[in-house]
Amino acid sequence: MAKDFKSTLKSKAREAITNSFSYVEKIKTNITILDELRDFIPPLLPQEYEQLRSNLLKDGCKDPLLVWETTKEIIGTGSAEEAAYVLVDGHNRYSICSELGINFNVQLVPFDSIKEAKEYMIDLQLGRRNLNPQQASYLRGLRYQTEKINVGQNFKRESSNGQNDQLMVETSQENSTAKKLAEEYNVSEKTIRRDAEFASGLEKFSTQLRNEVLSGKAKIEKAKVQKLSKQLVEQPIEDLSQFEAIVSQTQAPSSAIAIEEPAIEILYEDVLEKIRIAFASRSKVDLDEAQKSFNNFKKVF
Numbered sequence: 411m412a413k414d415f416k417s418t419l420k421s422k423a424r425e426a427i428t429n430s431f432s433y434v435e436k437i438k439t440n441i442t443i444l445d446e447l448r449d450f451i452p453p454l455l456p457q458e459y460e461q462l463r464s465n466l467l468k469d470g471c472k473d474p475l476l477v478w479e480t481t482k483e484i485i486g487t488g489s490a491e492e493a494a495y496v497l498v499d500g501h502n503r504y505s506i507c508s509e510l511g512i513n514f515n516v517q518l519v520p521f522d523s524i525k526e527a528k529e530y531m532i533d534l535q536l537g538r539r540n541l542n543p544q545q546a547s548y549l550r551g552l553r554y555q556t557e558k559i560n561v562g563q564n565f566k567r568e569s570s571n572g573q574n575d576q577l578m579v580e581t582s583q584e585n586s587t588a589k590k591l592a593e594e595y596n597v598s599e600k601t602i603r604r605d606a607e608f609a610s611g612l613e614k615f616s617t618q619l620r621n622e623v624l625s626g627k628a629k630i631e632k633a634k635v636q637k638l639s640k641q642l643v644e645q646p647i648e649d650l651s652q653f654e655a656i657v658s659q660t661q662a663p664s665s666a667i668a669i670e671e672p673a674i675e676i677l678y679e680d681v682l683e684k685i686r687i688a689f690a691s692r693s694k695v696d697l698d699e700a701q702k703s704f705n706n707f708k709k710v711f
Contacts, residue, residue, distance in 0.1 A: 437477060437495045437516050441504065444485060448501050449617045450528055450552075451535050452545040452624040463506050471507050471514040475500035478527055479518045498527055499534055529556050536595075544608075544632070545624050550595060551609025554602055558587045608632055610639035615653070616646040681707050 454462065476499035482488025485496060497504055498519060507514045521527045532553045535541070541549070588599040595602075612620050612635060622628035623635075628650060634657045647653045684703045688696035 434516060437479075437518075438514070440493075440495050441475075441477060441516075442485070442487070442494050442496045443501070443504075444496055444524075446524065447496065447498060447527065447531065449621075451501075451531055452541070452548060453621045454502055455625050459502060462502055463510075466503065466506050466512055467510065471503055471512055473500075473503075474515040474517040475504055476519050477516045478521050480521070485524065496527070498531060525556065529553070532556070542624075542626060544626070547605045547608050547632070548612060548624055549609075550591065550597075550602060551605035551607070554587055554591055554606040555609060557591065558606075604636060607636035607639040611635035611637070614638055614641075614643040614647055616648050619646075619648060619650075619653075678707060 453459075475497060478496040478498050480494050480496060481490050482492040482494045483490040485494055487494065495516075498521075500514075503514065506512070519530070521530065532549050536546070536549050536553070588602045591602045592599045612623065615623065619628065623630050630650065630653070634653075638653070638657060641656065643656065647656065681700070681703045684696070684700040688700040
């Protein structure tokens with residue numbers, strides 16, 4: 411009787427191990443690469459990629475690749491009944507291991523959306539890699555953009571004075587997000603806002619050009635990229651000559667009167683103060699004053 415019991419336990423254990431192994435192998439052979447996620451994070455420099463390749467050949471793939479188990483409906487490639495295993499972290503390792511036949515492990519991570527997956531990727535990269543200044547700025551800017559959306563959704567409410575209410579929501583969410591991230595990354599709020607402009611400007615580049623800028627291969631003035639964030643660009647910018655042509659067209663004419671940065675800061679602080687007052691009082695008079703202050707601030711640009 412005891413032998414039968416032990417035999418049954420061993421059989422169940424083998425079955426569990428087999429099923430677990432089969433499940434993992436199923437995931438590994440059905441990994442989906444989304445260009446949207448693969449191209450989201452700044453690429454490795456060529457020497458970094460070669461070093462990773464050398465390490466994998468020598469030591470194997472020690473760290474598991476992070477895979478998001480979801481459905482094809484969520485990622486827009488099929489139905490809710492079809493499983494999808496989306497690679498979230500380890501694109502370079504996956505590429506090298508697949509090419510060289512190196513074994514790797516996977517670890518499942520849960521997300522509700524691609525947006526949530528991107529937020530995770532940003533935090534992971536900022537905490538892990540030795541980033542150059544452009545890459546760090548770009549990632550902080552991306553984080554600002556996603557955080558601002560989340561804060562904005564929490565601020566939204568019904569209002570009969572839609573325009574003024576929207577102004578309060580946008581400015582309040584920008585201020586709170588910049589402050590939060592400035593404290594987290596030990597930089598100024600101004601730096602966070604400039605990071606957001608830099609990221610927004612780079613999003614107007616083609617993937618290849620953006621990666622060249624972030625890797626340092628393409629040299630470019632950060633301030634010019636920030637200015638680009640405010641421009642309407644219908645097609646992705648493919649090369650630096652096209653970028654320079656667009657930026658030169660957006661420069662203010664020489665006859666324009668330049669406003670010193672301190673004056674801009676004063677105007678900006680005035681906008682925030684009037685919005686704070688309007689937010690507290692809910693007075694139409696105060697809301698109109700906030701709107702006027704904001705319109706004056708916009709004239710600077």
